[in-house]
Amino acid sequence: MQEKIAQLIASLKSCRYITDDELATTLVLMEVLGRPILIEGEAGVGKTAIAAALACARDTQLIRLQCYEGIDASSAVYEWNYTQQLLWIKICEQRDESVHESDIYDQRFLLERPLLKSIRQDKAPVLLIDEVDRADEAFEAFLLEVLSDFSITIPELGTLEARSIPHVVLTSNGTRELSDALRRRCLFHYVPFPPFDKELAILAAHLPEVDLKLLMQITKFVQTVRDWDIRKRPGVAETIDWARALCSFDVSLLVDNPDIVRTTLSCLLKTTEDHRFVSEQDVAALMAKSA
Amino acid sequence: MPENASASGRILGFVRHLRTAEFDVTGEDAVLIGRALIGFSQPDPRLSRNACRAICCRKREQWQRFDELFEAYWLRRDAGPQDDPAGSAEQKSAGGTGGLAGIGTGTDVFDTYKRDDAGAGAGAGRQTTIAKADFRFLDNRDAMRRVERIAEQLASRLPMRLGRRRKLTTRSGRLALGPTLRASVRCGGLPLDPRYSVRRYVPPRLVLLHDVSHSMTFNNPLLFRFARGLVRRFKTAEAFVFHTRLFRVTPMYRESSLTRMKELLEANNWLWLGGTCIADSLAEFRDRFAASILEADSILIIISDGFDSNEPARLVEELSALRRRCRRLVWLNPMLEREGFNADKGEVRNVRRNVDRLLPAHSLEALRRCITAMSE
Numbered sequence: 001m002q003e004k005i006a007q008l009i010a011s012l013k014s015c016r017y018i019t020d021d022e023l024a025t026t027l028v029l030m031e032v033l034g035r036p037i038l039i040e041g042e043a044g045v046g047k048t049a050i051a052a053a054l055a056c057a058r059d060t061q062l063i064r065l066q067c068y069e070g071i072d073a074s075s076a077v078y079e080w081n082y083t084q085q086l087l088w089i090k091i092c093e094q095r096d097e098s099v100h101e102s103d104i105y106d107q108r109f110l111l112e113r114p115l116l117k118s119i120r121q122d123k124a125p126v127l128l129i130d131e132v133d134r135a136d137e138a139f140e141a142f143l144l145e146v147l148s149d150f151s152i153t154i155p156e157l158g159t160l161e162a163r164s165i166p167h168v169v170l171t172s173n174g175t176r177e178l179s180d181a182l183r184r185r186c187l188f189h190y191v192p193f194p195p196f197d198k199e200l201a202i203l204a205a206h207l208p209e210v211d212l213k214l215l216m217q218i219t220k221f222v223q224t225v226r227d228w229d230i231r232k233r234p235g236v237a238e239t240i241d242w243a244r245a246l247c248s249f250d251v252s253l254l255v256d257n258p259d260i261v262r263t264t265l266s267c268l269l270k271t272t273e274d275h276r277f278v279s280e281q282d283v284a285a286l287m288a289k290s291a
Numbered sequence: 292m293p294e295n296a297s298a299s300g301r302i303l304g305f306v307r308h309l310r311t312a313e314f315d316v317t318g319e320d321a322v323l324i325g326r327a328l329i330g331f332s333q334p335d336p337r338l339s340r341n342a343c344r345a346i347c348c349r350k351r352e353q354w355q356r357f358d359e360l361f362e363a364y365w366l367r368r369d370a371g372p373q374d375d376p377a378g379s380a381e382q383k384s385a386g387g388t389g390g391l392a393g394i395g396t397g398t399d400v401f402d403t404y405k406r407d408d409a410g411a412g413a414g415a416g417r418q419t420t421i422a423k424a425d426f427r428f429l430d431n432r433d434a435m436r437r438v439e440r441i442a443e444q445l446a447s448r449l450p451m452r453l454g455r456r457r458k459l460t461t462r463s464g465r466l467a468l469g470p471t472l473r474a475s476v477r478c479g480g481l482p483l484d485p486r487y488s489v490r491r492y493v494p495p496r497l498v499l500l501h502d503v504s505h506s507m508t509f510n511n512p513l514l515f516r517f518a519r520g521l522v523r524r525f526k527t528a529e530a531f532v533f534h535t536r537l538f539r540v541t542p543m544y545r546e547s548s549l550t551r552m553k554e555l556l557e558a559n560n561w562l563w564l565g566g567t568c569i570a571d572s573l574a575e576f577r578d579r580f581a582a583s584i585l586e587a588d589s590i591l592i593i594i595s596d597g598f599d600s601n602e603p604a605r606l607v608e609e610l611s612a613l614r615r616r617c618r619r620l621v622w623l624n625p626m627l628e629r630e631g632f633n634a635d636k637g638e639v640r641n642v643r644r645n646v647d648r649l650l651p652a653h654s655l656e657a658l659r660r661c662i663t664a665m666s667e
Contacts, residue, residue, distance in 0.1 A: 021337065029346070136456075184317065187345040188350070
């Protein structure tokens, strides 16, 4: 197991995802025990990126199901291509051919949605069920059923068994309390805001061309902003965006470019309240501290 | 094999230990822990802990508390659930630090962990205990039900809020294009069966922070029932108790059997101890729970007499920080209208300035007025 964990950390790093042994252990367990993993954490800390990085590390396909309010089984599992079915019936009528039910409900008219697609792959893909908390309770219950036996029953075709069991990654932002039943079936991982060293490594991995000194200043700045009592604390995604924004202005040191720092702060502060909360003096003091 | 039996016994002991700390760990999880640990070729305490945490935790709060509980069990460090006599006995019979001899390589994983981490902070907790709380008042079912019913009736007066989620209807509301198109396929593409969506009315999100320190002992039978009534009335309500530390008690309050709830509270009687650090507890709530629980339209209710061992300035600071994060901050103080209590003292004035409402809560009538004030 230790070797697998070390290998996974290295593979994820080659896919530009910096992680520690906590997450790597959970991901290895997910593969060993065949259980889905539920990932929670603040927005922008890299929950969705975990699935993409895992797919890259395992050299397999990433299939994504984005949950939203009102999502139903037809958007998640399968749908019949009604238009093509109607056209097929019309063509048969014009050719004076008889149309059997089995002809209409054939696999060629089946539109595979992410859940069905994920169990029909020869090589186990990574199935990302993103922001599962946005879906309704009814859909969550349906998801439970699919995740428990990895087979899908289509009344017209019968039960389709999984060719390979996908690695299922569920993410949640905590906008709704998920059911205990779903939580019980999953391994759990919480992604906190990264400490200084890790965030610096992430920045360096994403922006290798940028001077390390500037990246250190940016990281220090963001880490301090996170400690402030603001409504929306910036995640790693925001840090990367801000670093990119600063680089586009050819900033080499924060203290030398106070105006650019202030104008680009909108990459970090996402609400009006937060903008009001952070005064110019705060920013100036923070720049001096980060230098 | 005796060795294996001992190892599985230790895992089960750990599972029981977690259960007393409100972890919803099943027998299947115990099997998974065993399977995960077998996979380690060399004993690695850090990775073993990571594996156990991934299997046993369900929520962020549990994730954050896990290390402490893990160490408390395997390293005999002082933590709440370990006070449970059954848990202690389990550990003693399991050889103290547990150790999974016979699993994997046959090396004692957790004894290695103990050696690695020897002397790293064993000692007493910071609670200043005088005596344990008395829950005899819970035996009076009639009184309990009466107050709870009143609390539920009162709570139903709180206005519902308009939620963000929408539900589909067949009449009135905004036209839902997707479902309408989908339904029209059955009719050859004609939208004969239009679907609409309306916003749902959802109950107010209540968060209760209940002071259970000794100074509140006299008031708590009534307030405890009131808090339980509110939590049981609203599915989204969350309850916490605090003295020198803060604990989540929502699952206990939601327990439908009064006997079972009493058992749970008594089993976790370590929650209900000593001194009062209101500011510390509020800070703990803000750090650990506010991000996931508190929303912009939440009503935060603090039930406390305000006797605090922290600096008054810190309490003011914490209250103003919390007030910014919720719709309404209400403080219910059972001392306010009691004889001999000076409501014009500096501390009370400070509290009054930093909450939306400061209300008395010493009687049913006062609680009735509280609900009316909160629903305004």
